[in-house]
Amino acid sequence: MSRSITEAEAANELMRLAKAIAHHNRLYHADDAPEISDPEFDALVRRNAELEEQFPHLVREDSPSKVVGHEISASPLSKVTHEVRMMSLDNSFSDEEVEEFVARVRRFLALGDDEPLVMTAEDKIDGLSCSLRYEQGRLVMAATRGDGQVGENVTANVAHIADIPQMLRGNAPQIFEVRGEVYMAKEDFAALNAAQEAAGGKLFANPRNAAAGSLRQKDDSVTGSRKLRFWAHGWGAASELPGDTQMEVMQRIAEWGLPISPDLRLCASSAEMLQHYRTIQQRRAQLPYEIDGVVYKVDRLDWQKRLGFVAKAPRWAIAHKFPAEQAETVLEQIDIQVGRTGKLTPVGRLAPVLVGGVTVTNVTLHNRDEIARLGVRPGDRVVIQRAGDVIPQLVRNLTPDEDRAAFHFPDHCPECGSEAVAEEGEVDVRCTGGLICPAQRTERLKHFVSRAAMDIEGLGEKTIDQFFALGWLESPADIFRLKDREAEILSLDGWKEKSVENLLASIEAKREPDAARLLFGLGIRHVGAVTARDLLKAFHTLPTLRETAVRGDAQAELTSIDGIGPAVVEAVQDFFHEPHNVAVWEDILSQVSPPEYAVETTASAVSGKTVVFTGKLETMSRDEAKAQAERLGAKSAGSVSAKTDLVVAGPGAGSKLKKAAELGIEVIDEAAWAEIVAAAG
Numbered sequence: 001m002s003r004s005i006t007e008a009e010a011a012n013e014l015m016r017l018a019k020a021i022a023h024h025n026r027l028y029h030a031d032d033a034p035e036i037s038d039p040e041f042d043a044l045v046r047r048n049a050e051l052e053e054q055f056p057h058l059v060r061e062d063s064p065s066k067v068v069g070h071e072i073s074a075s076p077l078s079k080v081t082h083e084v085r086m087m088s089l090d091n092s093f094s095d096e097e098v099e100e101f102v103a104r105v106r107r108f109l110a111l112g113d114d115e116p117l118v119m120t121a122e123d124k125i126d127g128l129s130c131s132l133r134y135e136q137g138r139l140v141m142a143a144t145r146g147d148g149q150v151g152e153n154v155t156a157n158v159a160h161i162a163d164i165p166q167m168l169r170g171n172a173p174q175i176f177e178v179r180g181e182v183y184m185a186k187e188d189f190a191a192l193n194a195a196q197e198a199a200g201g202k203l204f205a206n207p208r209n210a211a212a213g214s215l216r217q218k219d220d221s222v223t224g225s226r227k228l229r230f231w232a233h234g235w236g237a238a239s240e241l242p243g244d245t246q247m248e249v250m251q252r253i254a255e256w257g258l259p260i261s262p263d264l265r266l267c268a269s270s271a272e273m274l275q276h277y278r279t280i281q282q283r284r285a286q287l288p289y290e291i292d293g294v295v296y297k298v299d300r301l302d303w304q305k306r307l308g309f310v311a312k313a314p315r316w317a318i319a320h321k322f323p324a325e326q327a328e329t330v331l332e333q334i335d336i337q338v339g340r341t342g343k344l345t346p347v348g349r350l351a352p353v354l355v356g357g358v359t360v361t362n363v364t365l366h367n368r369d370e371i372a373r374l375g376v377r378p379g380d381r382v383v384i385q386r387a388g389d390v391i392p393q394l395v396r397n398l399t400p401d402e403d404r405a406a407f408h409f410p411d412h413c414p415e416c417g418s419e420a421v422a423e424e425g426e427v428d429v430r431c432t433g434g435l436i437c438p439a440q441r442t443e444r445l446k447h448f449v450s451r452a453a454m455d456i457e458g459l460g461e462k463t464i465d466q467f468f469a470l471g472w473l474e475s476p477a478d479i480f481r482l483k484d485r486e487a488e489i490l491s492l493d494g495w496k497e498k499s500v501e502n503l504l505a506s507i508e509a510k511r512e513p514d515a516a517r518l519l520f521g522l523g524i525r526h527v528g529a530v531t532a533r534d535l536l537k538a539f540h541t542l543p544t545l546r547e548t549a550v551r552g553d554a555q556a557e558l559t560s561i562d563g564i565g566p567a568v569v570e571a572v573q574d575f576f577h578e579p580h581n582v583a584v585w586e587d588i589l590s591q592v593s594p595p596e597y598a599v600e601t602t603a604s605a606v607s608g609k610t611v612v613f614t615g616k617l618e619t620m621s622r623d624e625a626k627a628q629a630e631r632l633g634a635k636s637a638g639s640v641s642a643k644t645d646l647v648v649a650g651p652g653a654g655s656k657l658k659k660a661a662e663l664g665i666e667v668i669d670e671a672a673w674a675e676i677v678a679a680a681g
C-alpha cells in the first residue's frame with residue numbers, strides 16, 4: 001500500500017478515474033479504437049475499486065463500478081431497451097477464488113455436504129455481447145449490450161452473420177431472447193488487418209475490437225464484408241424455458257440452429273471445474289478463436305433464480321480468467337521521465353518481448369525505492385509479467401549476482417539540471433526547477449489544454465513540444481497569442497491552411513472558459529478538478545479566490561469550505577506567494593475572461609439558505625446530506641451561528657441543537673429534510 005491519501009484527494013482521484021474510464025470505455029466499445037491496453041484499463045478499474053472500498057461514502061453516481069460496458073449516446077445506430085437487463089460477470093483469478101465461489105453458492109442455498117451442486121463450464125470467448133430476440137421463431141431484433149439496459153439496434157447487421165438464423169428450427173417458444181457473443185476468428189482477424197493495412201485503413205488492436213467495429217456499422221454492407229461469427233451462452237426474456245437446467249436450455253438453443261461453445265460441459269465438483277479449466281488453458285493457443293477464461297454457471301435454474309444478482313452480476317456465475325503470463329528479457333536501460341509536478345519517473349526500456357500476445361518494450365519502475373527493491377541495473381535479465389488485471393510489470397531480477405554497479409538514481413533533473421530531491425516522508429524524487437524546467441513547463445502546458453482542463457482540441461502533445469521548442473509557448477497565455485503566428489505555423493511541415501484555421505478557432509472558442517477548468521488547468525498542487533470546483537463554488541470568481549488566499553487571515557476561511565483540507569490551503573497560498581506564478585496568473589487572465597462561476601442548483605425551499613446538519617443521520621451519510629444541500633442551492637456549514645437558517649438534527653444532537661434553540665433557528669428532523677429534497681425533485 002502506498003502512502004495514505006486524504007478524502008479530498010480520493011474524491012479527486014475517483015472523479016478523474018470515472019472520467020478516464022468512461023473515456024477509454026467509449027474508445028474501446030463505441031469507437032473500437034482503444035488508446036490504452038486492456039491491462040492498463042483494468043488497472044484503472046482496479047484502482048477505482050480500491051478507492052471505493054477505502055472510501056465507500058465517496059462512491060460516485062457515475063461510478064464505473066455501476067456501469068456495464070459503454071454508453072451509446074455517440075452511436076449512429078438506434079437504441080433498444082433490453083426487456084431483461086444484460087449482466088456482466090464477476091471475475092476470479094485463482095483456484096481459491098473459484099473454490100470460494102462454489103462454497104458461497106452452497107452457503108447461500110444452504111446445501112448439505114452431500115448434496116450435489118452441478119455447474120456448467122464453457123469457454124469465455126472474447127467478443128461483443130449481443131441479444132437476439134426471436135418471436136414465433138423469427139428473428140425480430142438484434143441488439144448490442146450497450147450499458148446493459150440500453151443497447152444498439154444491429155438487426156440489419158446480424159443478417160450478414162451466417163451463424164445467426166433468421167428462423168429457428170423446430171419448436172421455439174413464442175418469445176425467446178438468445179444471448180451470446182459476436183466474435184471474429186483469429187484467422188479472419190489477421191486477414192482483415194492485412195487488408196486494412198494494404199488499403200491504408202485503420203488497424204484493429206485485437207479480434208474483439210475488430211468484431212465490434214465490424215458489427216456496429218451504420219452501413220450494414222460493411223458488416224457483410226467482414227467475417228463474423230456467433231455463439232450463444234444464455235438467454236434474456238423468454239415466454240417459457242424449454243428445460244430446468246442451464247445445460248438443457250443450451251442444448252435446445254443448439255437444436256434451434258444457433259452455435260454454442262463446443263466445450264460446454266457439466267462439472268460435479270470444484271475439482272472437476274479446475275481440471276477442465278487446465279485442459280482448456282493448455283489448448284488455448286491452438287483454438288481458432290481468442291478466449292480469456294472459462295465461465296462456470298450453476299446448472300439448476302431454480303437455484304439460479306434463488307441466487308439472483310448482486311449489483312450488475314449474477315450470484316450464480318463466475319468467469320475464471322487465465323493468469324498472468326511471464327516472459328524473460330533484458331533490461332537495456334533505465335530512462336528518467338520528468339512530469340508536470342517535477343516527479344522523476346524511471347522507465348525500463350526492454351529488449352522487445354512477447355507477453356500474453358502483446359509486445360512489451362517499456363515497463364514503469366515507479367520510483368527510486370522500487371528500483372532499489374528490485375535491485376535492477378541496465379544489462380540485467382528480468383522477468384516481465386502481464387495479467388488481465390494489471391499493467392506490465394517487472395517482477396524479478398534474474399542476474400542480481402552479476403558484477404554491475406547499482407543504478408544511480410539521479411539527484412539532478414535530467415531535463416534542466418536542477419537539484420532533484422525527495423521531500424521528507426515521500427518516495428518520489430522531484431525536480432526543484434519549477435518553471436525553469438522545460439519538462440515541467442511542457443507537461444504543464446499539456447495539462448492546461450487537456451480534456452479535463454481547458455479542453456483545447458487540436459493542440460496535441462507533439463504540437464506543444466514543437467511550439468515550445470520554437471519558443472512560441474513560454475506559458476499558457478501564449479496559447480492565446482498563437483493567432484499572431486498564423487503564417488509561421490503555416491510554414492511548418494504538416495500544417496495546412498485548414499488545420500491552422502481549426503486550431504486557432506478551437507483556441508478562440510476558449511476565451512471565456514469555465515473558471516474551475518481554468519483553475520484546474522493551472523496545475524496548482526493538490527487542486528484537482530473537484531477541488532477547483534469547490535473553491536469556485538465558494539468564491540465564484542478567480543480574483544476573489546486570489547484576494548482571499550493572499551490575505552493573512554485566509555487560513556480559516558479557506559479551510560471552512562467543504563472538501564478543502566489544510567494541504568490544499570497551503571498549496572494555494574504557496575502558489576500565490578511565488579512571483580513567477582502570479583505573473584503566469586495575471587498573464588493568462590489578460591487573455592481570457594471566465595464568467596462568474598455558476599453553481600448548478602435546483603430551486604428549492606432552502607435555496608440560498610445556510611443549513612447545519614447535526615446528530616446521527618439514519619438513512620444517509622453526512623456527506624450525502626451536504627451534497628443534497630448543495631444541489632438544492634443551500635450552503636452547509638459546520639457550526640450554528642446567527643447566519644444559520646436551518647438545522648437538521650438527528651438523534652444525539654447536542655450543543656448545536658441547544659444553540660439553535662437559543663438563537664431561535666428553525667430545527668427539523670431527517671424525515672422533514674428528506675421531504676424537502678424529494679419536493680425539489
Ligand SMILES: [Zn+2]
Pocket residue numbers: 338413414415416417418431432433434437438439440
Ligand atoms: Zn527539471
